[in-house]
Structures are given as C-alpha cells and as structure tokens.
Amino acid sequence: MYFSLPTEYREASVDELKDRIRLARERVGDRLTILTHHYQRVEVVEFGDHLGDSYGLSKVAASRKDVETIIFCGVHFMAEAADILAAAHQKVYLPNPLAGCPMADMADMVDVLQAWDYLKQFGGEKKIMPISYMNTTASLKAFTGKHGGLICTSSNAPAAFKYGLERKDKVFFFPDENLGYNTGIKFGLKPEQMVIWDFAREGGGLSEEQIDRATIILWKGHCHVHITFTAEHVRLTREQYPDVRIVVHPECPPNVVAAADANGSTSFIVDYCRTAPPGSTIAIGTEINLVSRMAMQYPDKKIFELSGLTCPVCANMYRTTLNDLAYCLENFTDLEPIMVPEPTKSDALVALEKMLEIT
Numbered sequence: 001m002y003f004s005l006p007t008e009y010r011e012a013s014v015d016e017l018k019d020r021i022r023l024a025r026e027r028v029g030d031r032l033t034i035l036t037h038h039y040q041r042v043e044v045v046e047f048g049d050h051l052g053d054s055y056g057l058s059k060v061a062a063s064r065k066d067v068e069t070i071i072f073c074g075v076h077f078m079a080e081a082a083d084i085l086a087a088a089h090q091k092v093y094l095p096n097p098l099a100g101c102p103m104a105d106m107a108d109m110v111d112v113l114q115a116w117d118y119l120k121q122f123g124g125e126k127k128i129m130p131i132s133y134m135n136t137t138a139s140l141k142a143f144t145g146k147h148g149g150l151i152c153t154s155s156n157a158p159a160a161f162k163y164g165l166e167r168k169d170k171v172f173f174f175p176d177e178n179l180g181y182n183t184g185i186k187f188g189l190k191p192e193q194m195v196i197w198d199f200a201r202e203g204g205g206l207s208e209e210q211i212d213r214a215t216i217i218l219w220k221g222h223c224h225v226h227i228t229f230t231a232e233h234v235r236l237t238r239e240q241y242p243d244v245r246i247v248v249h250p251e252c253p254p255n256v257v258a259a260a261d262a263n264g265s266t267s268f269i270v271d272y273c274r275t276a277p278p279g280s281t282i283a284i285g286t287e288i289n290l291v292s293r294m295a296m297q298y299p300d301k302k303i304f305e306l307s308g309l310t311c312p313v314c315a316n317m318y319r320t321t322l323n324d325l326a327y328c329l330e331n332f333t334d335l336e337p338i339m340v341p342e343p344t345k346s347d348a349l350v351a352l353e354k355m356l357e358i359t
C-alpha cells in the first residue's frame, strides 16, 4: 500500500498542526472520538479522548455507540477490532494506514489453516480450543470464532486460558509464543506441557507424542520490541540499583519475566507506576513511549527503561504523527474507513464478545 500525506500536512509546523487538530475537533464535536494506545507518541496521546491498551480500547469501541466516527491511533489490527465491535452507523479510521504489527503478520491464515487441519488427528475442535491474541488479522479472529474459540489480550490471557481449559483438553494459541508460555506458567502449567508449533516445518516440527502430551500448543511468533529484553538486563539493573522494582510485559522472554518482580499488560504497568510510593525506582521492560510518559507523569519516582541501550520502540505505533492525525481529522469524510467484510466480521465478533464476557 502506498500512502503519502499532501505537502501542506507534511510541511506544517507542530503549532499549526495542533491548532488545526483542535479546530477540526471543535467542528465535529461529540460525534467523533479519538482512541490512543499507550505506545503512541506523547504529542498524539495529548489529543486522545481515551487512552488504553488494546483490551481497554476495544471495550471503549464496544461501548461508545453514541459517536459516528472513531479515529484509532494505534495499529491496523486494533482498528479492525474496533470496526468489528462498532455498530453499523459507526466508521473507524486509522490515521496512518501503514501502521501494522509485525507480530500479527507472523500468523498467516494459510499456515494456521494447515496447522488446524493437521491437529484434527488429535481431536480437532472437539478437544482443542483456538485462542487468538488480539494481535491478529480479522480473518484469524473469524477463524477462532468459527471454531468455538475466543480472543485474548495480555490483560485477560489467564482468564481466556482458564475458559479454554475448562472446556477442552488443549489450547491452540497464536501468534505470540512468549505471552502464551508466560500465561501457561502463571496458570500453573509445567514447561513440558507446552510445545511450540513451528509453521515453517512439517507437522510444526513436533512429534505426535509431543502434541499428544501437550496442554498448550503455541504458535512460533514474537514481538520484536519485547524480545530485546534479556535476563542480563535484569541482572545489571539490579546490580546498579539494588532497591529497583522491575516490571515487564508478558511478551518478554520467559527468563526475563521470571527474573522480574512483576509482569502484566500495559495497563498493569501503568497502574504499577501510579501506585508505587514516591521515591520508588522502577525499571520497565516494554515499549519506550510508554516508559517515557510514565517517567514524565511521575517525576517523584525514578522510572526508566530496563535495557538501558536498545531503545525498544515500536516503529509501527510510532508511525502515527500529528501530521497524520490533522489530515485524518480534516478529511475523514473523504477517506476509506477500516471495514471488515462479512462474514468475517460476524464470525470475529463471536470470538471478541466471548472475550468481553469472560473478563
């Protein structure tokens, strides 16, 4: 896809862009709402009506039936989820249509269908529940809904696993192996009860015996931002700051999660910072824009990014600029909304609503 802003938006100053955004907001009034994900740039977050993680924002999208237009400052799968949850009279726009998620792209529909077909010999839908992370395309959410499964985010993954394992013998989870593994451990499973399905290999690279014994089958996928954190970062940080509290996102590798003091969703990390006593030292293993905002918001606490060096930025979240937002707000009536076609939309809605029900 090619996307380029008109010159007047590319060359506008920050002050001019902010003025245009404010004026456009005033013109549209209450008929429009702006959702911003925690990983967005600080200057974009400033214009959000709702700030949250993908779970929180999907709840907002499902509940704001009073607006006609939702501008979602996030990545593509989030805007798709908002469109699935939105009512027929609502339209959802992604200010930068190139903002995707490399992790979501790691689970391709064809590969997942091939895996599901192979897993039929182990009981298929009767014995295995597909659980899809929010970070997937709408068609994979639809696949999940059609086969009796549900969606989860890092906020409610343990509840989703509980739901799955109370009803089926196994869970087939995609696409983040780290979130799946860390959730399995939280849930009380042993490492040997989880296997990784490598979609590039015949039979997922697993023996029949391994699949038979497994409780969780994890897709081989990851978030390139969160896998930059290592157990060595944790060790060095503790050495330098003996009283530090380390909190990380569960998309981090299992040995990082195990070495941290706490782990949880983006909202969990925000609450962790908010409720820590003044004077606390907190190292965070997640996306840098969130960490920087926490440090600015709580100047009475020493808050910094765990790796110290790698600058874990999500380049896709970072794509959305004030320029994009100004353009989108002034021109959305002429732009293509994010639209999930039927029957994908209805099937995906089943899986998303199940997620909202159980949490």
Ligand code: SF4
Pocket: 075, 100, 101, 102, 103, 104, 135, 223, 224, 225, 226, 287, 314, 315, 316, 317
């Ligand atoms: S931080 Fe990772 S999982 Fe989240 S949008 Fe960026 S690449 Fe995707």
